[in-house]
Amino acid sequence: FSQTLLHTVVPPELRFAFLKLFQRLFNCFSSYxxxxxxxxxxxxxxxxxxxxxxxxxxxxxxxxxxxxxxxxxxxxxxxxxxxxxxxxxxxxxxxxxxxxxxxxxxxxxxxxxxxxxxxxxxxxxxxxxxxxxxxxxxxxxxxxxxxxxxxxxxxxxxxxxxDRLLYTNSRGGSLDSRGHPWESVPFKHPSTFETLAMDPIKKREIMCDLRDFADGQAFYKRTGRAWKRGYLLYGPPGTGKSSMIAAMANFLGYDIYDLELTEVNTNSELRKLLMKTSSKSIIVIEDIDCSINLTNRKKSNGTGARNDSVSDTRSRSPGIPIPGDPDNNGGNNSITLSGLLNFTDGLWSCCGSERIFVFTTNHIDKLDPALLRSGRMDMHIHMSYCSFPSLKILLKTYLGCEPGDISPDVSSDLAAVIDEAEMTPADISEVLIKNRRDNDKALRELLEVLRKKKTVNRRLRRRLVAEVEDEAEEKRALDSPKEGGGAANGGGDDVEVNYKKSEEEDNGID
Ligand SMILES: Nc1ncnc2c1ncn2[C@@H]1O[C@H](COP(=O)(O)OP(=O)(O)OP(=O)(O)O)[C@@H](O)[C@H]1O
Ligand SMILES: [Mg+2]
Structure with missing residues (x-):
């Protein structure tokens, strides 16, 4: 009661001033x-x-x-x-x-x-x-x-x-008031391994690998290895690479650091970013082939310095400064492949523990083998077009269809076209989302779309084969004009046979 009375009678400002005065006097004599x-x-x-x-x-x-x-x-x-x-x-x-x-x-x-x-x-x-x-x-x-x-x-x-966080370095090299280079937002991505459409055996393998990693403190200590692991996710756009990263984070309960390489200017800045990451986290570099030129680690420029900087990106992103470019006076973007390798595997990479590195790319062939070797990228995971086992997962999550709910005829029709249709889970999920109120319609439309895509793919493939054959024929004709016709006919026959066979199959489908 007395406290309430005090609060009502004495204005808050006066109360606050009294309190401060009292605290000062008190601190002079305090042992705290x-x-x-x-x-x-x-x-x-x-x-x-x-x-x-x-x-x-x-x-x-x-x-x-x-x-x-x-x-x-x-x-x-x-x-x-x-x-x-x-x-x-x-x-x-x-x-x-x-x-x-x-x-x-x-x-x-x-x-x-x-x-x-x-x-x-x-x-x-x-x-x-x-x-x-x-x-x-x-x-x-x-x-x-x-x-x-x-x-x-x-x-x-x-x-x-x-309640996990997603960190980003989108501020560039600038630090916040407490000297942190990362900005964070709550991470709420709902993707899990259950909703992820991919081969169930491969999925289980990845989950076991992640679980072993998270539980492996003693193992990593015993073997003298830094407690970190690298995953490379590669495959066409829309096959679930980003979804896989979210599923990994949700599975392990780790934070995610989404590293935007084009925002990092120097190798030392990259190292500082690494040092400011916490343990139990996934450090992600998406589309690594677009972020940095990773094909030529050893190539030197005229001055003997390494020339594996972000030139590739610069040609695509006009805003990024080009070192030594007279037209661009920003001139301080000099991350090198060796800097990135040190980031993942050098002594600095061990300044924390329990970290997972995940790189994604659409073109694995563009990456330097040094980046792909075991110890840096321990597991290469191919995210492929939707297969039949993956389709079953999508049907279950989007339409609530268990395998027994779909008629055997529809099921075998889907199984027959899915591989050749080469559709991504993203494309398929769009068809399912659009028709999610009516399962029969969704399956009918999906089958139609898959068949159309299969036909288009075949035509493309045939055209490609024909072009290659034409080129080979031309080359042979130029090399040996007398024998050219016979040799070309041999190749042409093969194509003709393939062509006829494909036409028959297409007609059957259409
Ligand atoms: N394997 C999958 N399982 C479940 N959903 C998927 C899968 N692949 C794609 N999707 C759906 O498609 C959308 C796009 O997928 P995601 O962003 O993961 O593709 P990505 O491989 O990272 O593509 P990009 O190479 O363009 O970054 C997601 O929102 C997700 O709902
Ligand atoms: Mg992605």
């Missing part, structure tokens, strides 16, 4: 150090505040049994992007904690924000923060280790709550 961790740090959200809140939420929930909290009032929250309820300290509540034998006390302070404060973005009406109290004699050794422990613990809790 106090650290304030405010929710908003300047204009940015203070990550440490969130980490402390999560950490204390776990202590607070266990303290309801009376172990560490001096309070019996806890606030309950569920964040916008969180799937779990967290406990927290209510206003001005305290909680004591013990770290490495040292007792500390946390206090949660909420004060009204002065309304005239100018800000570029709307700030919460209340100013929230934690105050950490440590005994002055304990402070030198404990603070850094304690805060690091709290950050790790908070990450662990977040992962457990399925």
């Amino acid at each position: 150090c106090y650290y304030e961790i405010t929710e908003i740090d300047g204009v940015n959200t203070n990550e440490l505040y969130n980490a402390v809140q999560l950490y204390l939420s776990s202590s607070a929930s266990s303290s309801t049994a009376g172990t560490t909290s001096s309070s019996n009032r806890l606030s309950l929250t569920r964040g916008l992007n969180s799937s779990a309820i967290t406990f927290g300290l209510a206003n001005n509540d305290r909680l004591s904690d013990v770290f490495n034998g040292v007792s500390v006390v946390w206090e949660h302070n909420v004060t009204p924000r002065q309304s005239q404060t100018f800000s570029w973005r709307p700030l919460p009406e209340e100013k929230r923060g934690f105050t950490l109290r440590i005994n002055k004699r304990d402070q030198p050794g404990i603070l850094e280790a304690y805060l690091e422990f709290i950050t790790d613990k908070a990450n662990e809790i977040r992962r457990k709550n399925q």
Whole structure:
């Protein structure tokens, strides 16, 4: 009652001023150090505040049994992007904690924000923060280790709550107010291995490999290997490479660092980015063949320096500076293949642990063998056009069709055309989404589309064979004019036979 009366009678500003004065006097004679961790740090959200809140939420929930909290009032929250309820300290509540034998006390302070404060973005009406109290004699050794422990613990809790982050370096080389080169957003991609359409045997193999990796701390230590693993996903667009990465992250509960190579200017910047990644994370470079010229590691330019910089990208992306280009005075983009190899496999790559590197490409043949070798890219995963086993997964996820729900005739018709149609899971899922209210119609339309695509593919293939044969015939005619006709006829006959056979099959289908 007295507290309520005080709050009503004394204006908040006056209360705040009294409190500050009292705190100053108190600190002069106190044997404690106090650290304030405010929710908003300047204009940015203070990550440490969130980490402390999560950490204390776990202590607070266990303290309801009376172990560490001096309070019996806890606030309950569920964040916008969180799937779990967290406990927290209510206003001005305290909680004591013990770290490495040292007792500390946390206090949660909420004060009204002065309304005239100018800000570029709307700030919460209340100013929230934690105050950490440590005994002055304990402070030198404990603070850094304690805060690091709290950050790790908070990450662990977040992962457990399925609340993971997707980091990006899209800001270029610039750092945020706390010196971090990565920007993060909550990662909410719903792709899982269950929804991923691919060969079930291959899928199981990948899942086992990931599980072995995540559980392999002792193994990696025993064998003297850095605890990291590389996966290369290759295949045509729309076959599920990005979906696979999301499924991996969801399966292991890891954060994702999506590295945009074209935003990185130098090898040392690349190294800094790597050093700022946390463990239990997947570091992704998508479309690696488009991000950097990776074909010629050893090639030197006139000055003897390595010339394997981002020239390939530059020809496509006019905004990227070109080193040594007189027309471009940006001139500082000099990531090299060796820089990238060091990133994945050098000494620096071990500065954290439990990391997965995933590179994706549409053209594996464009990549340097050095990048593909085991130890860098341990597993090469071909994401191919939709096969019949993959189609069954798509039918189940999109239409709810179990194999027994589809008539044997339709099933065998689908199986007969699917491989030759060479359609991506992305294309097929579009047909299914469009007709998802009517399963029969969806299957009918899918069959039609697959047959059409098969016919088109055959025509293309025949045209290609004919062109190759024509070229060979011309070459032979030029090489030996007298014998040219006979030799060409031999090849032409083969084509003719193939052609006839294909025509018959097509007619049967159309
Ligand atoms: N194997 C798959 N299983 C389930 N859905 C898939 C699969 N492949 C593609 N899709 C669907 O198609 C869409 C595009 O797929 P995704 O972005 O994973 O392709 P990608 O291989 O990364 O293509 P790109 O090479 O263009 O980046 C996804 O939203 C997903 O729904
Ligand atoms: Mg992709």
